[in-house]
Amino acid sequence: MSIFVGKPLNWQTGLQRSATPVMKQINQLMSFTNVLLFPILAFVVIAIIFLCCKNVGNTVISQTNKNLPLELMWTIIPIMILSCICEPSFKALKYQMSQKRLPFISIKVTAHQWYWNYEYNLIGNRFNYNSNMLKQQQRIGLKKTNSGLYPELLATDYELVVPTRRVVRILITSADVIHGFAVPSFGLKIDAIPGKLTDAWIKVITPGIYYGQCSEFCGRDHAFMPIAVRAVSQERFSNWLKLAKSNLDNAFRLMRYGS
Numbered sequence: 001m002s003i004f005v006g007k008p009l010n011w012q013t014g015l016q017r018s019a020t021p022v023m024k025q026i027n028q029l030m031s032f033t034n035v036l037l038f039p040i041l042a043f044v045v046i047a048i049i050f051l052c053c054k055n056v057g058n059t060v061i062s063q064t065n066k067n068l069p070l071e072l073m074w075t076i077i078p079i080m081i082l083s084c085i086c087e088p089s090f091k092a093l094k095y096q097m098s099q100k101r102l103p104f105i106s107i108k109v110t111a112h113q114w115y116w117n118y119e120y121n122l123i124g125n126r127f128n129y130n131s132n133m134l135k136q137q138q139r140i141g142l143k144k145t146n147s148g149l150y151p152e153l154l155a156t157d158y159e160l161v162v163p164t165r166r167v168v169r170i171l172i173t174s175a176d177v178i179h180g181f182a183v184p185s186f187g188l189k190i191d192a193i194p195g196k197l198t199d200a201w202i203k204v205i206t207p208g209i210y211y212g213q214c215s216e217f218c219g220r221d222h223a224f225m226p227i228a229v230r231a232v233s234q235e236r237f238s239n240w241l242k243l244a245k246s247n248l249d250n251a252f253r254l255m256r257y258g259s
Ligand SMILES: [Cu+2]
Pocket: 111, 112, 114, 178, 179, 180, 214, 215, 216, 217, 218, 222, 225
C-alpha cells in the first residue's frame, strides 16, 4: 500500500506538494509570482548586458538627471506589478486566517523543550500525549523501520492524527519558550508562544504522513523536535480516537498503514 509522504526531497527547489486548500492557494500564488518575476529578471539582465556593451570604453559619465516620462514609467509599472501580486496574496492570507466552517475537531498543540504535546478535547474523549523524535532504537519496537516513510530526524514516536476532508482546528501554545509549529505541505507555520493561544485550521485532502519541524529557535534540541501528522480517513480516525484514550500504543498499532 503506497502512502503519500509529505517530506522534503533531495535537491528540491520548489515548495512541497500541497495537501490542504490553504497550501494549494500558496502554491498557486508562488507560480503566479514566478510568472511575473522571470520576465522582470530577464529584462534587468538584458538591460545590464546591453548597457555594459554599449558603454565599453566610454569614459564620459551621463549628465542626464531629469526625464519625466521615464520616471513616471518606473513608478507606475512597479505599482501595477505589485498590485497584481497584492490581490491574490491578500486573498490567500484572508482565506488562511478565516475559519468559515465549523471545525470537526479541535486539537491543542503545546510545545515543550523539546517535544510536542497533542491534546484531543472531545466530549468524553479528553486525552493528551507527547510526541518525541523517533530514536533509532525505537524503530523495531514501533514498527517504523521503513526510513522512506519514517525519515530520520523527522519521524516521531507518536504522530498527531487528523481526519482527512474535515476542518481541523489547531490551537497552538507553548509551555516554556517560543517554538514554531510548521508543516510545509499544509501551508502551516504558526508560532507557539507561552501564555498565548493561537489558532489555525487545516483540511487535509490526501491521506498520508506529513512532516514538519519546529521553526523558531528554541534551545539546544530545537533541531530534534520534529512534527509528524498522520492524516487518515474519518472512519479510521474514529476507531483510533476510541482506542487512543485508553490505550495509545494499541491505537497506533492498529491504525498503522499496511497492517
Ligand atoms: Cu521548538
